[in-house]
Amino acid sequence: MTGFDRALLALGALAGLLGVAASAAAAHIPGTDSLKTAAQFLLFHAPAIIVLVALTATGITHRLTTRVAAAALVMGLALFSGDLSLRAMHGIPLFPMAAPAGGLLLMAGWLLAALAAFVPTGARQAAPGR
Template sequence: MNPTGQRIILAIAALWGLAGVVMLASGSHPPQTGILAIGGQFLLFHAVAVIAILSTSLISGWRRALPMALMLTGSGLFAFEIIIHATTGVVLPALAPIGGGVAILGWLALVIAPLMSSK
């Protein structure tokens, strides 16, 4: 992965961390207690995981890019649905489960990646 791609991924992960902290802070006050905190935790956990993946030399190429892409996309979709629901009351019923499923696939890709031969 080239340095520009790494910077973009790091910036997105940092944005997810920022949004996660904002959601946690907002979710600690009624009436949004709970739902925003869950979305914030989801973003923060995945932001940290992506930064760790970005920092490792144990995996490279698509084996490194795929888990990061799935985690950022999945956690972003999940949190987006939470934000919409908490702020407008509108429920986008498929978005959170799809986002969660995509994030789970990211973790599965990360389980498999270091076990695969790079040759």
Template sequence: MERLAKLRPLILFVSGLMGLAGVALAAAASHGGDAHLLGSASTMCLAHAPVLLALFIAHGSFRAATLAGLVLGLGTIIFAGDLVSRHFLGDRLFPFAAPAGGMLMMLGWLAVAAGALFTHRRA
């Protein structure tokens, strides 16, 4: 778990970029882009950006916060990235990218739920 703690700043960084991407994708979808693909990617980014921020902040009191944040962030990047790739490149990132990203997001949310069952160790 100590090695995961060193990756904590990455969660905050991804949260900010995900919020930025969510707004940009919403704008692209509303100005002639594929509302289905870009709108869905925007929704996932905008839904998970504040969650990543909250998990970054909750690190001290929530044992699974860093792990959940990393898994949620990676899943969202893969899922939204696949939708954006389909729109702009006409092809997916890799076979089963969106389902893989979706499964990672679900695992991340499961880590959040499991975190409620485990207290944080106090020094």
């Protein structure tokens, strides 16, 4: 496992932690529907990032494509959930169009995750029955 993989793994776990924290905050602060959405996105994507990092170690998927998919999910979460959270807690955006840009990165990450399953890995496959 590379240092980049370890960083992605840590960021995936951090997304889970922040998702729990944002869920708790949203439960106690009235009128924070966008914070609930940010929490849901963090909690839904955290396991996906961790699984993508694990897949890079197995060789089942194309490693570079899988790493880029995980990185796109991390960056997309930072923009999308970061923007929604700042708006909910402080009434200000991260920057103009941050949430839509994050959403596009999230979609790209999922598309790359799907493509990673079909990009040849270069690993030799044993013949059936061997």
